[in-house]
Amino acid sequence: MLRLWGIVVALWVAGMAQATPPFWENEWPDTNFDRTSVANWAEIISGGPGKDGIPALSDPDFVKVADKRGIAGPEPVIAVEIAGATPRAYPIRYLTWHEIVNDRIGGVPVAVTFCPLCNSALTFDRRVDGRELTFGVTGKLRFSDMVMYDRETQSWWQQAIGEAIVGELTGAELRQVPSWLESWEAFSARNPGGLVMAEPGYNRDYGRNPYRNYDSSKRPFLYSGDPPPHGIPALMRVVRVGDRAWPMDRLRQEQTIAEAGVTIDWRAGQASALDASTIARGRDVGSVRVRDEQGHDVPHDVMFAFAFDAFWPEGTWMLGR
Known part of the structure; x- marks a missing residue:
């Protein structure tokens, strides 16, 4: 490393x-x-x-x-x-x-x-x-x-x-x-x-994670910006909907959050693709589904906190406090 x-x-x-x-x-x-x-x-x-x-x-x-x-x-x-x-x-x-x-x-x-x-x-x-x-x-x-x-x-x-x-x-x-x-x-x-x-016809080691232990690093690769506010770790996952971001530790704790016109559900069972050297063995980071008040799926992203802060510096952090 x-x-x-x-x-x-x-x-x-x-x-x-x-x-x-x-x-x-x-x-x-x-x-x-x-x-x-x-x-x-x-x-x-x-x-x-x-x-x-x-x-x-x-x-x-x-x-x-x-x-x-x-x-x-x-x-x-x-x-x-x-x-x-x-x-x-x-x-x-x-x-x-x-x-x-x-x-x-x-x-x-x-x-x-x-x-x-x-x-x-x-x-x-x-x-x-x-x-x-x-x-x-x-x-x-x-x-x-x-x-x-x-x-x-x-x-x-x-x-x-x-x-x-x-x-x-x-x-x-x-x-x-x-x-x-x-x-x-x-x-x-x-x-x-x-x-x-289907598996592409390239000579790649599919299933291996070339970014082993990345999402537990202190700082992201090739990034020189300031860390996110509120003491949020740079590589914590956040759920971004528009210019709002919900930290994943809050989602994991509450599992269902309904606010700002959307309902966000978190469920265990998905391996991190950026943890263990083999993707299937990555730690459980859970899966997220975002729906509007009519139950329709809403475009969103599950990205790292530093990236949200970089592209939405005036964005809103949904901390639930």
Whole structure:
């Protein structure tokens, strides 16, 4: 772990030195750097891999829930249930290595995303002003969060907020599709006729966690910002709905919270993807479901506290005191 930290710090320092438009322009000749919402280019740094060094997936294969083998019950999956379409599960054992899946569910083009460094798992509608986009991984980070890009305009997008921050589409926002992290056991029990993404045809050690012990670290990788307020640990999970965040320790204690127009339920049984070296053996961090007053699923994220504070510095912390 100490050796990994040394490599990370070296990459961070190198990235800070190179975070200037001329440097990025050499690497990204088709991106319009004259348009950006980023005030300080030093916020964008290299995470190590270059463009597409982490290969996003498109149009993956699926298998029936009943036919899926090799995934343990507590392993986390991203569940996407769109009305009129068969429910789908995207195992984090695959997203850890690919971070973006471009798919189509019931006629809706979606990007299912996972940023391990922020624990941010979000699903977006890939359509912007009538144009369908396809997303890849830039290899860049901002506030330790993945920077995506669209292949159509080469614009850069901030995964945590679903907004274009550099390029032709700067300022455009992706619509978030309701999805949630839960255990494979919970998804398969609720959706015995559902589908689960098949193992991609890449040479990856699927099921292994390359970020061992990350979510029990004192500080996040490649992040130099201040810690969150109220004494909340930087890597505590929080449930973000809009610009509000509920700390996970409160959710774990109360299990059901109804306030600010939503009901948040916490249930045990999901392994952390960022704890043990094998994802299935990660400690139980539980699963969260968020619904509105009519019982409809609400777009949300279960992210680390430092990331919420970085992207929503004026956000509201729902401490329940």
